[in-house]
């Protein structure tokens with residue numbers, strides 16, 4: 001599990017760690033980690049420019065620049081403000097042969113050490129000019145700890161910023177490296193240990209990784225299992241206009257761990273679903289989780305009757321327009337940004353600018369778990385836990401992919417995972433399945449359902465490849 005913390009918690013952990021390692025000791029661990037990454041990701045013959053701000057973030061990079069020079073590399077450094085700079089770092093850089101220049105010119109490699117966790121979101125003045133230069137030239141950028149200009153705790157990007165290809169972050173990830181525009185500006189996030197772990201509080205957000213399958217072995221059927229013990233998922237989905245949503249939702253559910261899928265809907269549609277998926281049982285009966293809404297009619301009835309069963313419910317698409325006053329934590333709402341904006345009666349752009357805040361508002365308003373679909377799908381629980389999904393591919397933006405996801409999450413709920421786990425495992429594996437499907441180029445959504453089965457198997461067996469999952 002990748003963990004992310006808020007700045008206040010990181011500062012507290014640093015303080016505790018510094019009590020034994022000393023502040024300089026901690027910084028030198030960060031410097032060693034940064035130097036190591038820079039030496040690997042920057043070509044030998046490149047002359048990077050290090051953009052240095054006033055704080056310790058700039059200090060880290062000055063020491064790392066010095067270390068690279070001592071290894072025979074050439075490094076340029078530009079100082080945001082000569083009057084405010086990590087003096088010991090600058091002295092070591094100068095003594096090691098770093099060249100101080102006015103600013104970036106024709107550099108193809110940039111190390112962004114303007115601001116770290118002391119950053120306020122949005123750049124102005126000289127830092128904003130540098131951001132403009134980066135935007136125009138598009139060099140390869142390595143961010144030190146965080147890309148400068150983003151909100152470190154929330155991933156907002158209210159003004160100019162310096163997007164990174166790689167972010168080397170110390171001790172733990174920051175929430176802003178994962179969510180919202182900041183998450184999309186951080187490139188590949190490499191977390192490097194500097195000894196904070198024993199001092200960190202509970203993470204503010206987590207992201208499932210390829211190696212986490214062992215945690216979910218409870219969904220593998222035991223020797224005594226039968227179809228009912230594995231869980232039954234009930235689906236009310238599809239309509240004459242969107243018959244395909246019923247098929248795709250069922251396909252998603254069948255790819256999951258539940259032992260049986262029940263389908264409730266118009267007799268014609270139910271007959272077509274069973275024709276296509278003969279294992280499906282049409283008609284009502286006991287279920288351990290419901291999925292309502294994919295491609296559904298504009299009616300409150302499916303959600304009302306699903307909620308009456310008192311089992312976990314996935315509420316998707318058309319059903320999102322019919323929420324009662326209050327829900328329960330075992331209800332998973334699965335809006336995309338536009339649907340979530342409608343729930344909050346705000347513009348879609350407002351949701352996209354700060355998805356975590358927007359998702360939290362819906363969680364608080366309805367007391368339900370929210371899975372906010374997007375390039376970085378978020379899952380937020382009423383108990384405060386947050387998961388960010390890092391798997392996937394832009395090719396997943398395809399009609400029907402959400403129907404597959406809703407069915408798959410329903411199946412995970414029916415098998416006994418709690419709402420946050422079912423939603424986040426579902427989003428993660430759905431993303432991996434999309435990435436696998438995309439190896440052959442664009443794909444229709446039913447291929448995601450086909451891939452899910454194998455992806456779930458590999459995840460649980462511990463054989464999923466981390467590279468494939470990104």
Ligand SMILES: NC(=O)C1=CN([C@@H]2O[C@H](COP(=O)(O)OP(=O)(O)OC[C@H]3O[C@@H](n4cnc5c(N)ncnc54)[C@H](OP(=O)(O)O)[C@@H]3O)[C@@H](O)[C@H]2O)[C@@H](O)CC1
Nearest residue numbers: 014026027030055056057058115116117118119120122145
């Ligand atoms: N502590 C440790 O043990 C370790 C720390 N480490 C490293 O230290 C980094 C944190 O260092 P840091 O605390 O010095 O903060 P950093 O972000 O470099 O500078 C803050 C300064 O910038 C200014 N400023 C901010 N935003 C601005 C804006 N938008 N526009 C203009 N100005 C702005 C801000 O001004 P202020 O907000 O105070 O007015 C303040 O003066 C951390 O990310 C990691 O790299 C590692 O070495 C491991 C050990």
Ligand SMILES: [K+]
Nearest residue numbers: 112115144146
């Ligand atoms: K930085």
